[in-house]
Amino acid sequence: MSRKLEILQTALKLFNETNTQAATTNHIAKAMGISPGNLHYHYKNREEIIFLLYKQKREKMTLSVDKLPQNLAELNEHQKLLINIQWEYRFFFKEKLFLFSKDKELERVYIKDNLAHRSRIKIAVENFIRNGEIKVIDNDSLEYIVDSILMSWQFYTSYMHTLGRGLDIKGAQEVLEHTNNVIKPFLTPKAQAHNKASEWFNDLYKKHKDNHDNIPWARLAVNPLLESYLSSKDAHKGKALVIGCGLGDDAKALEVAGYDVLAIDVSEVALDLAKERFNDSKIVFEKQDIFDMPPKYQGYFDFVFEAFTIQSLPREFREKMIRAVSKTVAPQGELLLIAHKKEKEFDGPPWPLEKNEIDLFKTHGLKELLFDIHEEESKISDRKFRVLYVNT
Numbered sequence: 001m002s003r004k005l006e007i008l009q010t011a012l013k014l015f016n017e018t019n020t021q022a023a024t025t026n027h028i029a030k031a032m033g034i035s036p037g038n039l040h041y042h043y044k045n046r047e048e049i050i051f052l053l054y055k056q057k058r059e060k061m062t063l064s065v066d067k068l069p070q071n072l073a074e075l076n077e078h079q080k081l082l083i084n085i086q087w088e089y090r091f092f093f094k095e096k097l098f099l100f101s102k103d104k105e106l107e108r109v110y111i112k113d114n115l116a117h118r119s120r121i122k123i124a125v126e127n128f129i130r131n132g133e134i135k136v137i138d139n140d141s142l143e144y145i146v147d148s149i150l151m152s153w154q155f156y157t158s159y160m161h162t163l164g165r166g167l168d169i170k171g172a173q174e175v176l177e178h179t180n181n182v183i184k185p186f187l188t189p190k191a192q193a194h195n196k197a198s199e200w201f202n203d204l205y206k207k208h209k210d211n212h213d214n215i216p217w218a219r220l221a222v223n224p225l226l227e228s229y230l231s232s233k234d235a236h237k238g239k240a241l242v243i244g245c246g247l248g249d250d251a252k253a254l255e256v257a258g259y260d261v262l263a264i265d266v267s268e269v270a271l272d273l274a275k276e277r278f279n280d281s282k283i284v285f286e287k288q289d290i291f292d293m294p295p296k297y298q299g300y301f302d303f304v305f306e307a308f309t310i311q312s313l314p315r316e317f318r319e320k321m322i323r324a325v326s327k328t329v330a331p332q333g334e335l336l337l338i339a340h341k342k343e344k345e346f347d348g349p350p351w352p353l354e355k356n357e358i359d360l361f362k363t364h365g366l367k368e369l370l371f372d373i374h375e376e377e378s379k380i381s382d383r384k385f386r387v388l389y390v391n392t
Contacts, residue, residue: 004042006032008056011049015091020050020099047103050092054106057089058113068124072133072183072191073292075124079176080287086157087172093157114154122146134186141186148182222253223307225338225374225386230257238302241328243290244309248274251283259303264288290324291317298327299391307338311350318357326364329391335366336388340381341373352381367392 001009010032014023025046029039043049061082069075086093100107125145128134136142156175165171230236236257245251245263247270255261261283265271271285290309310321329335342352362368370388 003034003038007039007042008049008053011046012053012089012091015050015053016089020046020091020095025049047106050099051103051106051109053089054092054110057085057092060085060088062113062117068120068127070127071131071292072128073289074294075128076176076180076287077294079179080173082153083169083173083176086153086175087169090157090172093154094161096154096158114150118146118150121149125149128183132188133191134183135188136186145182145186149179152178152182220247220249222249223338225384226250226253226305226307226336229336229386229388230254236303238333239300239330240303240305241297241301243304243306243325244312245274245285246270248278248283248285250305250307251285252278252281254303254305255281255283262286262297262301264290290328291320293324293328299330301328302330302333304329304333304335306335308340308350310337311339311352313349313351315351318353319360322357322360323364326361326366326391329366329389331391333391334369334388335361335391337361337385339385340378341383341385343381343383350380353385355385358385358387361387361389365391 007028011023011028014028014031017023023046025039025043026036028049029036032039043052069078092099096110100110122142125134125142129136129142134145136145152175156178157172160171160174230253236254236259238259240254240259240261242251242254242261242263245265248263251261251263251274263271263274263283263285265274265285265287266289268287271287274283275285304325306325310318310325313321325335337358339358340350340352342354366389368387369390370386372386374384374386375382376384
């Protein structure tokens with residue numbers, strides 16, 4: 001690491017721990033074990049260091065227009081990245097107006113950048129309107145959403161500070177909930193129904209996070225139908241996707257078998273529990289909605305495992321869900337599906353599947369390699385489908 005970069009990183013650490021006035025250039029030099037003269041050889045004063053740290057932050061936070069979120073799920077993922085960057089440079093958001101009073105050039109550049117940032121937020125919100133996730137009645141409503149999101153990101157950290165709350169990463173993450181609440185009144189019925197289903201899962205995991213007995217699918221062990229499939233083959237390799245990974249046991253089994261695993265779920269609580277249980281693994285646990293998978297994951301996975309997620313959503317989502325799952329399978333990749341078989345009318349959730357619904361996978365380029373039915377006593381249904389497909 002160069003001396004100039006080392007100075008910036010040391011200054012950032014001290015600014016975050018105290019503030020920019022308490023951490024002088026002498027303090028920065030002392031923390032590095034160098035003389036003040038050595039520091040001033042690289043940077044003329046503290047304001048120059050702050051300005052360069054701002055430019056560092058801006059570089060990390062700015063997305064090009066073609067990479068802006070196209071849907072609300074992508075917005076959430078983008079905001080989570082921004083939260084981490086904001087936390088890394090939290091001194092700036094806490095002291096912003098004071099810093100402007102000390103450096104007018106910083107203020108000028110920031111205002112210019114902020115206007116550009118507002119334009120990008122507006123483009124993203126217009127994307128959500130176009131894809132039918134939110135609806136606004138006039139331009140004033142659109143401007144309200146844009147300004148509310150921007151203000152949340154600009155000043156939420158300072159706002160918490162004025163309430164006497166200590167700053168930590170969990171508190172900083174509240175801005176995500178705040179921006180979601182800004183958008184909530186404008187959600188279309190389709191988006192509202194989808195959100196309610198996601199919230200149901202998260203609330204269930206939250207309620208039983210210390211005792212998993214009342215989470216019907218939480219075996220705390222690999223699904224036996226996945227286990228028997230993995231045992232039937234000598235070798236496994238490539239990229240695997242687990243949809244609705246829950247507490248992570250199936251993802252772990254796939255990793256042990258030899259796959260590089262992405263495990264997704266709509267429940268942040270479930271993902272946190274899974275990460276804690278398998279903190280020594282290389283599994284990527286990601287909050288992601290199968291309906292809004294990033295383009296990079298289309299046709300990407302050599303093996304996809306879907307167990308009981310389709311049946312957990314209301315029937316009006318069934319065909320859309322089957323299409324979304326099918327799109328993730330790479331050419332010549334495999335999909336293993338497990339679902340309860342509908343035997344009687346069941347007041348869900350879940351809503352067991354029928355054979356004609358299972359067969360919808362074959363309308364999306366998948367060829368059936370294996371079809372069997374397994375019996376296991378259950379309040380939902382005593383029979384389960386296990387179907388293996390290949391993407392031809």
